[in-house]
Amino acid sequence: MTRFASGSLPRYILQRVLLVLPMIWVILTLVFVVLRVAPGDPVSAALGDRLDDEALDQRREALGFNDPIVVQYWDYLVSVVRLDFGTTFSDNQDVLEVVRDNGGATLSLTLAAFVIALLVGIPLGLIAGRYRDTVPDVLIRLFGILSYAAPIFFVGYLLQAYVAGPLGLPTSGAAGVETVFYMERDGLNRTHILLIDVFLSGNSYYIEDVLKHLALPAVTLGLLICGVFIRLVRVNILQTMQSDYVEAAEARGIAPTKVTWRHAFRNALVPVITVIGLQFALLLGGAVLTETTFNWPGLGDKLVGYINERDYVAVQGIVTVFAVAVVVISVVVDIVNALIDPRVRY
Amino acid sequence: MAWPSTEPIVDIRDLSVHYGLRGGSLARLIGSDAGTVKAVDGINLTLRRGEVVGLVGESGSGKSTLGRALLGLAPATEGSIEFEGQDLADLSGRRLRALRRDIQMVFQDPSAALNPAMTVEEAVGDALRVHGMRSASERRTKVIDALERVGLSPVELFLEKYPRDLSGGQKQRVVLARAIITGPSVLVADEPISMLDMSVRAKILQLMLDLKQDLGLTYVYITHDLASAKFFCDRIAIMYLGRVVEIGPTEEIFANPRHPYTKALLRAIPDPDPGRQLPRDLPRGEVPDAASPPFGCAFHPRCNEATPICGWESRDLRALIEGHWTRRSAEEYAGERSIVGDLDHLDKPTTGATIGSAGSAETRVFLDRVRAEKPDEPIWGGIDAINDVGSGVRVQFREGVDPALRRAGEVQVACVLYPDEPTGVEAAESDRDRPPPPPEPVSAGINRRTVGLTVVGLIAALLPFVAFAGITREFVQNGVLTSYSRINVLGILGGVVAFGCGWALLTKGGGAERAPWWKAVGVVVALLGVLQFLHGSSLLVAVSPCQSERVDSTWCR
């Protein structure tokens, strides 16, 4: 009846992209409320023990903390739009530069973990769902639950204690000291994302060094999401295997393997894609712990450092960046979803 | 017996119930409508005490909405419903709820109509509880009485049961018990038997007849099944797409159906009489989308007796051509398709349809071929002119007539085949007929969306300039692009928004009839958007990591 209801793919994408603005606005407002309004006076919290009252007041004035809240709110929004997150209290660095220098490491870690989780989780989930209530299903589910249940730092701890040694893998940092030094010296840090820079440099020693450093943290973080993927894929397979169109395909005599692949697996992965966006958020959260455990020079590690310093400006800036990243990822996921599932567009 | 009396108990005047359609996620966020569905569109109906009025129609006919509107469950957009002289629209929420003691409802799916977490006693008793009967023992007495009345005996077996322990027929009895326990005078029965098994339907129908007899009820019987309506109803209103198309005494409707839709329904009922022949002249197609109903008479695209003035339009042309193609071979189809091109744009209803992509002459030849195949199609009479435009033709249809309900013999019919018969028995009733509504308004060129798009587009295009006036000035004075390390994100986003608005104006602006000058506005807004985008991103391009020092302290605190 509603054949060409209201929309096409471009229209859907446009709508979805426009929806980003209010989403970001809401999230910025939340960040502002939580970090600027709630705590009261960040300056004295951070520097109260280092500066006298007059100096504190000067800092407050300079940062605009003496302005009315509404003005501060407007200033905050404007500064975010200009990608200006201010300067950290504790070490006087431009927050944007902190993000630039450390964001790359976080990005490479999460992406590597994500790839590992996908490569391991999705096939295992498919097998478990297809052969429900068999021995492989039980084992895979147990693996999934355990890999989710084991805290990142505990897995990291076990890996560091029992795996790193025998395999000769480093347990700390994103690269060896030489790699970092020579990359910097030779001006090879073009993108500020080490993983990309070493590949751009083409030097196999650097590449090996960086990949070795990446291995354990990425596996640790990947395992966390892997359990989630297994569960998700399995449940969706179970549901699509029961769906009417699968039975209808069987009734048409489509070969069982084709039914499984084309009807059950493919359809089961669609909702999975939607949830992947949310899993990325989980990854970013997990990255904080992974980075701390492995001394990975990423944003999460920095964030924890600044939190311990009570550096509100830095925390606010980093949190804002994370927030915007999450919103953007969710939009990308939605658009990908619309490309795959024709029903979404309408 | 005094009833059915002539005393009206419910009086529905010009009732319309419109729903806003949900749009996309953005529209949902803003709360704007993506269009309206006229579920009920200007209906007049009087219920007399003690009679059974049938509302019959297919899905989307608005029969259920009309039934729900009687209880105030569907808010009236226009018009009034008077129950015993009280207008439902005037009642406050509390008084309206109190009124529901007097008008009750029975639902189609008895399994869904009962709360799965309530026992039979709680479910039936809750009707009393919400109307303030606090004492549990008093309630129990009344519940037992009601359950006995609907035949659920021995009552003790049923009181503690949950709906899942009951059969379909038993559940429907519980629903009936809940409906009669407050002592209503009107019962709206929305397809009460259609979800039940064949052998139970007659039982429930019998029960409803008994209840009517015992309690003096007035029924509104909503159904798609003409057979049960024929048996059960005193009067029948045939509904189609939110309108009553024929209304009158049951015998007359069945003995002498007048509206083509009524005739079609009667022909289509499967009948267990083995001597009956399968009907050959069924209406084609399906109930159209209520969000944009056909022009003129809503039934004309499916009608076997349609006339040239029934409201022909572009979508009918598409159906005609596609129907033609189902009878062509693959090669013929491929050839003709290349002449006509894509037909999707015909889905936007208009009386001037442009088709053809391979030249006007070819398109005319094609149309002639279609016509030769089925020369009797009434749509041909509805075409005013076929003019050459560009590489195709523009088919201009006649303005259609939207027929109003008019008296025809003992019934009233809304069909151009039955023009007015002013001297009716109930002249007073026909006086209150709706005047024929004005033809579908050809849009004045401006609608809310167009204006909204323009405003939003202009703001999005200009705001970044205004908000950053200081920056742009600075930028000119310094004359050095690279002195700014900040990306003007607002500019980029504003540009995108403005471009989107402009594009939407360009393609969809100005309502149904696209005035060229809205296209101009669209172009301007879109261009502004592009400009804004370039402005925002030119700063982006100029960013160089080595020169990222901040030059300006006035806007970078």
Place this chain on the structure above:
Amino acid sequence: MSIEMSNAMSLEMSREPVISARDVRVWYGTTRGAIRAVDGVSFDLAPGETLGLVGESGCGKSTLGRGLMGLLPKGAKRDGEVWFEGKDILSMRPKDSYRLRGSHLGMIFQEPLTRLNPLMRISDHFQESIKQHDPSLTKDEIKQRALDALRLMGIPPTRYRSYPHEFSGGMRQRLMIAMALVLKPSFVVADEPTTALDVLVEAQIVQILNDLRRNFNTSLLLITHNVGIVAEACDRVAVMYAGRIVEQGRVADVFENPQHPYTRELLRSTISLRTTGLNFIPGAPPDLVDPPDGCRFHPRCPEAMAVCATRNPVNIERPRGGRVECWLVGPEDEIPPGGKQRLKQEELTVADEA
């Protein structure tokens, strides 16, 4: 042989049946025990013939259709014989019977929307089916066949590349029919194909099913609860009650002159345009985990005799063709002495119903 001739001959019932079911049983496992959904059913279906299978919900008619197709849930069992093209489907290896599906045995379902994969275009559905059973065809040939089938169902070729959700309810059911018929199976099961549709669309679909014989020479098992549809679209009818076919024969014969009391009561309780008074069958269908002894209808039967409660009725020839199982019809010689006495039945309360 021309289609017209085969059509004429099918009405003669003289040809070899396409499908021939003998004493088929299909039982389900539940938490309470086995449900005897189909319990000893036999019927024949001639080429191009349509057999209507009617009965109340829960009488096992859908299960029978699925059992023939082999689409049964876990824990269900079936036995008996189903002869199709000289082979017994039920004793085949699963692999072989799977191969028959689609190409030889087709199925049309009740809710067409959920039966189509929402992520696949209509064209993909057709390609997949045709390719599976005829791998030698080229892409163009496949498209040709699919478009031909669609055209017969009145779906324009412009819609070939659309997605299922872009069609209306009636169109989707036409799609399902086209998809079942594009492989030209000789036997199709249609399970309540019109239940979810509007009155006028239902009539359109019934018409299409009625035309099947002419267009495809396909035998059809039409499962429905609507006796009206049977009267309009079927050659023969089988009335099912509590897992058994109690009466079958030519539609006109059975409906004009029902031999089994259940058939008669079912017809009488149906509300049609000619209804002048309401009739109904008292009581509810039995629990199929533990069905009553003897004739399963005897607790509700207005004419039950003593023998009905103790011995299974014998399946015998109806006076005017077809078969019926009821002691009222016979055979006289198998009724024990005193068996014809009227059975004293338990009182059925009004609310004891389905």
Place this chain on the structure above:
Amino acid sequence: MRKVLRAMAKPFTDTTGTARWMLVAGIVITAIFVICAIFAPLLAPYGFAQASAEGVRFPKAGPPSGDHLFGTDRLFFDVFSRTIWGARTAIQVVLLSILICVVVGVPLGLVSGYYGGWFDRILLLVMDALFAFPSFLLAIVFSFLLTDILGGSVLAVALSLSAIYIPQYYRVVRNTTVSAKEATYVEAARAIGASDFVIMRRYLFQNVVQSVPVIGTLNAADAILTLAGLGFLGLGIQSTDAAEWGHDLNRALEDAGSGVWWTGLYPGLAIVLLVTGLTLVGEGLNETINPTLRVRRLLPVHMPAREER
């Protein structure tokens, strides 16, 4: 009473296969930890911050022995006792936070889903934003703020955990409300004249909260992990205030290199076990409650040979 018991046993009696075993295993594991939590003072040989007994100082980072089953750590604390006391902290925090979540999230979801409109839209947007945000980061930020205000107490951590889980309860309850309010029985309730409050309380509530136990247990598992994560970062409860597994693991990290394995292994295993137990319960419940996942226990079908006539 029997009815209640039967209703509680329903998940067991109705299902079969792995779902049943998961449920049983999960409940047993969880029960053990709950017992540890309740009877920690009786079960643990020493206090959680006890460095000496009867005047005798415990060894520093001593290996497992008869006196100290799991050894002692660098602060001279008994690892076994801290592991048991840790269960108490974990369960306290999780129960408190679930309570807050349910009390806030369920009514909010019910009202927002039932009334819709602007209130619903704005709340949904805020909750979605919170939900989309990396929950662990959010927990960090909240505990960072709350510990400034409330100190590193159980309440502060429970509150910050609640803040990240409320959106989940809200969303689930809201979405089920939105679909449940379209159900005919709600329309029927309106048709008999029930007010909005009555509809929400008597008709919607029971049908909407059914999904809460599943989210509750799964969230409890996640909350344990988050709590431990916070402790690991030193943002949660301090080790002298209560025993907290995550914090202990953090301190154990530096031991890993020196061959002291017992300080890290046991708290880590405790976390893994408890989270596994809760997840098993949650997933088991899900497979019994969710009709699309449920496998009913079927009696096998035996077809008797045909009776000859």
